Amino acid sequence: MRRLFMAAAACAALVLTGPADAQSPIIIKFSHVVAPNTPKGLAADKFKELAEKYTDGKVKVEVYPNSQLYKDKEELEALQLGAVQMLAPSNSKFGPIGIREFEVFDLPYILPDLPTLRKVTDGPLGARLLKLLDAKGMSGLAYWDNGFKQMTANKKLVAPADYKGLKFRIQSSKVLEAQFRSLGAIPQVMAFSEVYQSLQTGVVDGQENTPSNIYTQKMHEVQKYTTLTNHGYIGYVVVANKKFWDGQTPEIRAALEKAMKEATAYGNGQSAKENDDALAEMKKSGKTEFITLTPEQDAAMRKAMEPVYNDVAGRVGKPLIEEFLKETKATTN
Numbered sequence: 001m002r003r004l005f006m007a008a009a010a011c012a013a014l015v016l017t018g019p020a021d022a023q024s025p026i027i028i029k030f031s032h033v034v035a036p037n038t039p040k041g042l043a044a045d046k047f048k049e050l051a052e053k054y055t056d057g058k059v060k061v062e063v064y065p066n067s068q069l070y071k072d073k074e075e076l077e078a079l080q081l082g083a084v085q086m087l088a089p090s091n092s093k094f095g096p097i098g099i100r101e102f103e104v105f106d107l108p109y110i111l112p113d114l115p116t117l118r119k120v121t122d123g124p125l126g127a128r129l130l131k132l133l134d135a136k137g138m139s140g141l142a143y144w145d146n147g148f149k150q151m152t153a154n155k156k157l158v159a160p161a162d163y164k165g166l167k168f169r170i171q172s173s174k175v176l177e178a179q180f181r182s183l184g185a186i187p188q189v190m191a192f193s194e195v196y197q198s199l200q201t202g203v204v205d206g207q208e209n210t211p212s213n214i215y216t217q218k219m220h221e222v223q224k225y226t227t228l229t230n231h232g233y234i235g236y237v238v239v240a241n242k243k244f245w246d247g248q249t250p251e252i253r254a255a256l257e258k259a260m261k262e263a264t265a266y267g268n269g270q271s272a273k274e275n276d277d278a279l280a281e282m283k284k285s286g287k288t289e290f291i292t293l294t295p296e297q298d299a300a301m302r303k304a305m306e307p308v309y310n311d312v313a314g315r316v317g318k319p320l321i322e323e324f325l326k327e328t329k330a331t332t333n
């Protein structure tokens with residue numbers, strides 16, 4: 001009698017709560033450092049929506065924006081330790097964990113536009129770079145866009161000489177360090193979450209970023225001038241903890257890959273608009289004065305930064321830089 005009662009109770013529990021895998025979904029913690037209404041924030045939220053849909057709720061994606069869980073350097077360590085399962089750090093942030101090759105994307109003026117970038121990320125070089133992550137316990141899943149960087153400061157930045165002696169916050173990339181040194185400025189590596197306050201309190205004088213990042217962090221409110229230089233690119237490498245990713249069943253992984261493919265197309269399809277809208281909002285706010293360079297001033301900036309290619313060739317790899325340049329010049333059919 002007692003045994004029957006126990007069995008009945010177990011059945012009732014099963015009916016009430018469903019089978020074990022339905023009540024305990026696989027959790028993916030996706031940590032990032034920017035606001036939800038940015039190209040990366042929107043793509044991460046789209047991935048969550050699609051991943052949960054395509055796995056029929058067997059996977060639950062928890063997106064943690066705005067460095068809520070971890071700052072830049074910590075999030076990569078957390079991923080490697082398995083404390084979070086997914087991230088999308090910028091290309092510039094892989095150097096400190098020993099992968100310098102992604103810094104090639106940081107070279108000044110290396111990418112004239114997004115279609116050119118796509119030739120690299122969608123081609124064999126893009127695939128090879130993702131493979132480098134395996135050795136660090138990460139699976140490289142996709143490239144997500146942000147956009148092109150602008151310079152901000154409390155001083156008018158027109159000519160290379162205007163940068164001399166100013167402190168600029170940079171991401172943790174030696175190429176970016178060399179870039180600011182080529183202008184006579186003083187680069188300072190700092191986590192993204194600390195930039196606004198450092199600009200506000202004068203710890204640094206200026207920074208470079210995309211309009212969507214500047215606007216959503218309110219940096220333009222504490223920077224008198226924004227110079228439209230488009231001198232560099234910020235994009236992301238979506239990475240998963242390799243053990244976690246490889247440990248999924250083929251069905252789950254296929255569903256997640258489909259979600260990733262579609263979220264990537266969605267995010268990359270609207271990153272340019274996100275940045276255009278942010279720029280328009282910055283202009284509307286009237287809090288920062290915009291400076292547009294003449295072709296001559298633009299040429300002077302390019303010339304000043306040219307030595308960077310040689311300066312970092314030893315670190316990033318001369319053949320890699322050459323291959324990158326070749327791919328960006330290849331014609332698309």
Ligand code: LMR
Binds near residue numbers: 040089191213
């Ligand atoms: C930065 O640190 O400036 C950016 O990489 C932040 C981001 O993730 O876009």
